[in-house]
Amino acid sequence: xxxxxxxxxxxxxxxxxxxxxxxxxxxxxxxxxxxxxxxxxxxxxxxxxxxxxxxxxxxxxxxxxxxxxxxxxxxxxxxxxxxxxxxxxxxxxxxxxxxxxxxxxxxxxxxxxxxxxxxxxxxxxxxxxxxxxxxxxxxxxxxxxxxxxxxxxxxxxxxxxxxxxxxxxxxxxxxxxxxxxxxxxxxxxxxxxxxxxxxxxxxxxxxxxxxxxxxxxxxxxxxxxxxxxxxxxxxxxxxxxxxxxxxxxxxxxxxxxxxxxxx
Numbered sequence: 001x002x003x004x005x006x007x008x009x010x011x012x013x014x015x016x017x018x019x020x021x022x023x024x025x026x027x028x029x030x031x032x033x034x035x036x037x038x039x040x041x042x043x044x045x046x047x048x049x050x051x052x053x054x055x056x057x058x059x060x061x062x063x064x065x066x067x068x069x070x071x072x073x074x075x076x077x078x079x080x081x082x083x084x085x086x087x088x089x090x091x092x093x094x095x096x097x098x099x100x101x102x103x104x105x106x107x108x109x110x111x112x113x114x115x116x117x118x119x120x121x122x123x124x125x126x127x128x129x130x131x132x133x134x135x136x137x138x139x140x141x142x143x144x145x146x147x148x149x150x151x152x153x154x155x156x157x158x159x160x161x162x163x164x165x166x167x168x169x170x171x172x173x174x175x176x177x178x179x180x181x182x183x184x185x186x187x188x189x190x191x192x193x194x195x196x197x198x199x200x201x202x203x204x205x206x207x208x209x210x211x212x213x214x215x216x217x218x219x220x221x222x223x224x225x226x227x228x229x230x231x232x233x234x235x236x237x238x239x240x241x242x243x244x245x246x247x248x249x250x251x252x253x254x255x256x257x258x259x260x261x262x263x
Contacts, residue, residue: 023212025055026064029250030216034223036243039230043243044069045160046123048220050116050254056212058115058159059107063199063209065160068217070192072224073185080185083178088140089186092149092166093194096187099153100194106158108202113256119159123251126164131244135172145169156191157198163188 029051037044045065052061107115148169156162166187170180199205230239 022055023215026052026061026212026216027219029055030068030219031223032246032250034220034225035227035230036223036246038224038227039239039243043247044220045163046126046247047250049159049161050120050123050250052216053112053116053119054254054256057112058119059112059204060206060209060212062107062158062160063204063206064213064216066192066195066199066205067210067213068220069160069188070196071213071217072221073189076185077189080182080189083182084186085175085179085183086186088145088170088175089183089190091140091142091145092152092183092187093190095146095149095151096153096156096162096191096194099150099155100157100191101198103154103157103159104195104198104202104204107199108204115158116254116256120251120254122155122159122161123247123254126161127244127247127251129164129168130247134168136169137172140170140175153191153194157195160195162191 029048032051033044033048036047048065049058049061052064056064110118148165152162152165155165163184166184170183171177175183196205
């Protein structure tokens with residue numbers, strides 16, 4: 001009998017109870033999601049959650065992306081704090097305080113198979129929304145900002161997919177692009193604290209999640225690095241279409257119907 005290769009032995013020792021195929025599929029999902037995020041600036045969660053959720057569970061996939069994204073963007077927080085419109089960000093967070101725990105409760109209490117059907121359906125809906133290119137073009141209003149924050153918080157707590165509603169709301173309005181970027185950095189950093197708290201209470205953020213994050217995080221970072229270097233090879237329109245295809249494929253691959261074809 002041949003002895004297992006060092007990588008397999010390492011993964012088995014760190015991830016008792018999991019087959020080698022599961023973390024390998026998670027690593028692949030992390031690289032693809034990082035590539036998409038790196039060369040287009042969006043789509044990471046819409047790709048990673050269905051794929052990683054199919055290999056492990058939606059709970060573990062959401063916890064993983066929370067940890068990975070938080071680590072990857074932590075260095076951007078000081079600049080985001082200085083340049084953001086903190087009033088708008090904290091108004092958005094007021095809605096997220098309601099939405100995030102509600103989404104995390106869904107993630108914690110609903111059966112994994114049901115969640116995967118819902119996540120794939122939400123990914124398809126958000127994909128259609130992204131393809132439409134719709135943006136809110138008015139000035140931010142307090143009640144609307146809180147409402148968008150609640151919806152984004154619900155998506156974020158349930159599957160770390162809070163980006164599309166917020167980007168559509170802030171990016172098309174009468175706000176400078178630099179301020180929008182800073183707002184997003186600060187919002188996601190603070191919303192991650194809400195998600196982490198809710199995930200700990202719900203038993204989602206576990207030792208297994210942290211262990212897998214140690215190997216999935218670098219894979220995601222590699223994807224980000226090469227994805228950002230790929231930007232400029234083709235037009236932005238081409239890259240966006242590639243991302244749309246990847247998101248759609250992830251939604252299909254993440255369906256429970258295809259479980260027999262995955263590790």
